[in-house]
Amino acid sequence: MHISIVGSGYVGTTIAACLADLGHEVTNIEIDETIVEKINAGEAPIHEPGLEERIAEHAGTRLRATTDYDAVCDTDLTFLCLPTPQHDDGSLDLSIMQAASESLGDALAAKAGSHLVVVKSTVLPGTTTDVVGPIVSERSGKAIGAPDGLELAMNPEFLRMGTAVEDFLEPEKIVVGATSEDAATTLRVLYEPMVETSASFVETGVREAELIKYANNAFLASKVSLVNELGNIAKAYGVDAYEVLEAVGLDDRISDRFMRSGLGWGGSCFPKDVNALRAGARQQGYEPALLDAVVKVNDGQPRRLVDLLAQHVDIEGSQIAVLGLSFKPGTDDVRDSRALVVIDSLLERGATVVAYDPVARDALDRQYPRYTDLEGLTFADEVEGALEGADGAIVATDWPEFDDMDASVFERMAHKVLVDGRRIDIEPERANLDVYEGLTW
Ligand SMILES: NC(=O)c1ccc[n+]([C@@H]2O[C@H](COP(=O)([O-])OP(=O)(O)OC[C@H]3O[C@@H](n4cnc5c(N)ncnc54)[C@H](O)[C@@H]3O)[C@@H](O)[C@H]2O)c1
Ligand SMILES: O=c1ccn([C@@H]2O[C@H](COP(=O)(O)OP(=O)(O)O[C@H]3O[C@H](CO)[C@@H](O)[C@H](O)[C@H]3O)[C@@H](O)[C@H]2O)c(=O)[nH]1
Numbered sequence: 001m002h003i004s005i006v007g008s009g010y011v012g013t014t015i016a017a018c019l020a021d022l023g024h025e026v027t028n029i030e031i032d033e034t035i036v037e038k039i040n041a042g043e044a045p046i047h048e049p050g051l052e053e054r055i056a057e058h059a060g061t062r063l064r065a066t067t068d069y070d071a072v073c074d075t076d077l078t079f080l081c082l083p084t085p086q087h088d089d090g091s092l093d094l095s096i097m098q099a100a101s102e103s104l105g106d107a108l109a110a111k112a113g114s115h116l117v118v119v120k121s122t123v124l125p126g127t128t129t130d131v132v133g134p135i136v137s138e139r140s141g142k143a144i145g146a147p148d149g150l151e152l153a154m155n156p157e158f159l160r161m162g163t164a165v166e167d168f169l170e171p172e173k174i175v176v177g178a179t180s181e182d183a184a185t186t187l188r189v190l191y192e193p194m195v196e197t198s199a200s201f202v203e204t205g206v207r208e209a210e211l212i213k214y215a216n217n218a219f220l221a222s223k224v225s226l227v228n229e230l231g232n233i234a235k236a237y238g239v240d241a242y243e244v245l246e247a248v249g250l251d252d253r254i255s256d257r258f259m260r261s262g263l264g265w266g267g268s269c270f271p272k273d274v275n276a277l278r279a280g281a282r283q284q285g286y287e288p289a290l291l292d293a294v295v296k297v298n299d300g301q302p303r304r305l306v307d308l309l310a311q312h313v314d315i316e317g318s319q320i321a322v323l324g325l326s327f328k329p330g331t332d333d334v335r336d337s338r339a340l341v342v343i344d345s346l347l348e349r350g351a352t353v354v355a356y357d358p359v360a361r362d363a364l365d366r367q368y369p370r371y372t373d374l375e376g377l378t379f380a381d382e383v384e385g386a387l388e389g390a391d392g393a394i395v396a397t398d399w400p401e402f403d404d405m406d407a408s409v410f411e412r413m414a415h416k417v418l419v420d421g422r423r424i425d426i427e428p429e430r431a432n433l434d435v436y437e438g439l440t441w
Contacts, residue, residue: 001024001025001076001077001186001189001190002024002025002027002074002075002076003016003019003024003025003026003027003075003076003077003078003079004026004027004028004029004071004072004075004077004078004079005026005027005028005029005078005079005081006029006030006069006072006078006079006080006081006082006100006103006104007029007030007080007081007082007083007100007121008028008029008030008032008035008036008039008045008065008081009035009046009081009083010046010048010161010268010333011081011120011121011157011159011164012028012030012079012081013028013035013039013044013045013046013048013055014048014051014159014164014165014168015079015081015120015157015168016028016039016063016065017044017051017054017055017058017063017165018054018165018168018169019190020054020058020062020063021054021057021058021169022193023062024062024190025062025075026058026062026063026064027063027064027065027066027071027072027074027075028063028064028065028066029065029066029067029068029069029071029072030065030066030067031067033067035065036065036066036067039055039059039063039064039065040059040060040064040065041059042055042056042059042060043055043056046331046332046333046363047331047332047359047360047363048161048162048164048165048331049162049163049165049166049330050166051164051165054165069103069104069106069107070107070110071107072104072107072108072111072115073107073108073110073111075115076115076116076186077115077116077117077186078104078115078116078117078118079118079120079155080097080100080101080104080117080118080119080120080121080132081120081121081157082096082097082100082121083096083121084096084097084121084122084123084272084276085272086271086272086275086276086279089279090275090276090278090279091275091276091279091280091283092123092124092127092276092279092280094123094127094131097119097121097123097127097131098131098135101131101132101135101136101139102135102139104117104136104139104140105135105136105137105138105139105140106139106140107140108136108139108140108142108150109139109140109141109142111140112148113148114147114148114149114150114151115140115142115150115151116150116151116152116153116183116186117132117133117136117150117151117152117153118152118153118154118155118187119132119152119153119154119155119210120155120156120157122157122213122214122217122269122273122276123154123210124211124214124276124277124280125207125208125210125211125280126207126210127210128152128153128154128177128206128210129152129179129206129207132152133150133152133179136150137149137150144179145179151178151179151180151182151183151186152178152179152183152206153176153177153178153179153183153184153187153206154176154177154178154206154209154210155174155175155176155177155187155209156175156209156210156212156213156216157213158171158172158173158213158216159171161267161268161327161328161330161331161333162328162329162330162331163330169194170194170197170198170199171194171198171199172198172199172200173199173200173201173202174187174191174194174195174199174200174201174202175202175204175209175212175213176188176191176201176202176203176204176209177203177204177205177206177207177208177209177210178203178206179206184203188201188203213273214276214277214280217269217270217273217274218273218274218277218291218294220258220265220270221265221270221273221274221294221298222290222291222294223258223259224258224260224261224264224265224298225264225265225293225294225295225297225298226294226297227241227245227258227259227260228261228262228264228297228298228301228440229297230244230245230261231245231261231262231439231440231441232304232440234261234440234441235439235440235441240441241261241440241441242260242261242440242441243441245259245261246259260422260423261423261439261440261441262301262420262421262422262423262438262439262440263301263302263305263338263339263342263396263421263422263439264297264298264299264301264302264338265298265338266327266328266335266336266337266338266339266341267327267328267333267335267336267337268327268333268335268336270336271336272336274291274294274295275295277291278291278292278295301338301421301439302338302341302342302345302421303345304439305342305394305421305439306342306345306346306349306394308419308437308439309392309394309417309419310349312392312417312419312435312437313391313392313415313417315346315349315350315351315392316349316350316351317350317351318351318352318391318392319351319352319353319354319389319390319391319414320346320351320352320353320354320390320391320392320394321353321354321355321356321380321386321387321390321392321393321394321413322339322342322343322346322353322354322355322356322386322394322396323355323356323357323383323386323393323394323395323396323399323402324339324356324357324395324396324397324398324399324402324422325337325339325340325355325356325357325360325361325364325396325397326357326359326360326363326397326399327339327397328397328398329397329398329399329400331359331360332357332359332360332362332363333360333363333367334360334363334364334367334368335367337396338396338421339355339357339396339397340368340371342394342396342421343355343371343377346394347374347375347376347377351376352376352377352378353376353377353378354378354379354380354385354386354388354390355377355378355379355380355386356379356380356381356382356383356385356386357397357399358399358401361379383401383402383405383409384409384412387409387410387412387413388412388413389412389413389414390412390413390415391413391414391415391417392413392415392417392418392419393413393417393418393419394418394419394420394421395418395419395420395421395422395424396421396422397422398422398423398424402424402426403424403425403426405426405431406427406430406431406432407430407431407432410431410432410433411432415434416432416433416434416435417433417434417435418431418433418435418436418437419435419436419437419438419439420436420437420438420439421439423438423440423441
């Protein structure tokens with residue numbers, strides 16, 4: 001198929017490279033020229049395992065990028081992979097979706113045949129049919145469902161950062177809500193390779209497809225918050241939460257996945273999606289008491305970790321190493337990373353911070369420029385540099401390389417105190433620390 005993808009960030013770039021890999025002709029339409037240049041040069045604009053080699057292989061042949069929306073006219077369908085951020089009050093901000101829908105509609109006015117528009121961004125029920133559809137239809141002059149007109153579908157994405165390529169190519173489920181049988185069939189054909197190998201194909205209503213995505217993320221975020229609440233209680237009893245939850249996870253109804261307690265959930269999805277769902281629920285007249293508590297527990301974890309450090313180190317005037325910036329390992333994405341909340345809290349309490357992350361330094365400059373020259377915060381190029389002369393250290397991201405830290409690295413610290421928000425796989429005897437304490441164990 002000839003596929004256009006509007007928005008070439010973490011989702012749009014990943015699915016473009018993967019669809020090209022599956023043999024499709026793919027065009028990324030992106031407003032950021034740097035991203036366009038990178039893709040056309042065969043380079044990945046983000047850090048994501050398996051992405052760089054796919055882009056390198058297909059750029060210039062089956063994969064290309066452009067800032068020009070007119071390219072949609074040479075394609076059969078368009079995926080919208082645009083940001084859906086939150087307003088200050090947590091509610092869903094659709095302004096980017098609206099602006100891109102206008103540009104898409106303007107371009108489609110020049111296309112002779114019908115066109116399928118697929119919303120992949122995470123959006124609340126009604127967005128595809130009541131916001132995106134009418135804008136594209138009005139601007140293109142194509143009626144929804146008419147011959148040579150527009151077809152609409154909502155196809156939420158469940159990939160995770162760090163395993164995005166694998167998740168897209170071997171998903172557990174594919175959810176499609178479409179306004180016509182033809183649209184659903186096109187997507188069923190597109191996803192056939194995934195259905196053959198791993199995925200359940202769920203065909204449902206458009207509004208249901210939209211809500212499935214939020215329900216999925218709300219469920220996972222709630223599970224981590226519950227695990228963190230249980231972890232906090234375990235810690236208060238002097239009990240190892242990981243031992244407790246490992247046993248709990250043996251119950252099939254609960255499962256052993258998403259059972260890691262600690263610093264809490266961050267990233268570009270859970271925080272904004274749980275907030276959009278809470279705000280949406282309120283707009284519909286429902287008070288989401290449980291989801292409010294899920295956020296409250298999550299918000300408390302970074303402070304609890306800094307409090308734990310304060311039991312061993314006088315934070316004011318001290319030098320603290322923060323290990324990890326990305327919101328989880330395997331990605332350079334720092335959006336809503338708990339590591340940043342920890343850094344803010346340490347700086348507020350009068351510490352100086354030396355932070356280290358194996359890949360996220362550039363993304364931090366891009367996503368949160370305010371940290372670039374923030375007083376009291378510097379960055380090290382390696383873990384040793386962050387620990388040099390430190391009065392204490394915090395593990396904020398469970399990068400595998402931190403598992404290998406041993407006495408030779410910790411000897412550089414002024415005081416060998418490590419508090420761990422992620423339960424890295426460190427060997428206490430090899431590490432020879434004076435203090436090693438976990439947040440929930
Ligand atoms: N990141 C994830 O793990 C993930 C997973 C599943 C779903 N989602 C959802 O997918 C959507 C996209 O997420 P993302 O992480 O890829 O976002 P992103 O911010 O990484 O990428 C979005 C891209 O769209 C571009 N853009 C903005 N306005 C544009 C316009 N008018 N025309 C063309 N391009 C434009 C931006 O420059 C950016 O490169 C969101 O709704 C998100 O919730 C994200
Ligand atoms: O047991 C766990 C599992 C996760 N986390 C944290 O939860 C956050 C989210 O982790 P994860 O879900 O692995 O990463 P994302 O890439 O944000 O993926 C989520 O958000 C995406 C965007 O919507 C969805 O597509 C995915 O299905 C959904 O898992 C991270 O901060 C993790 O550190 C924990 O603290 N404990």
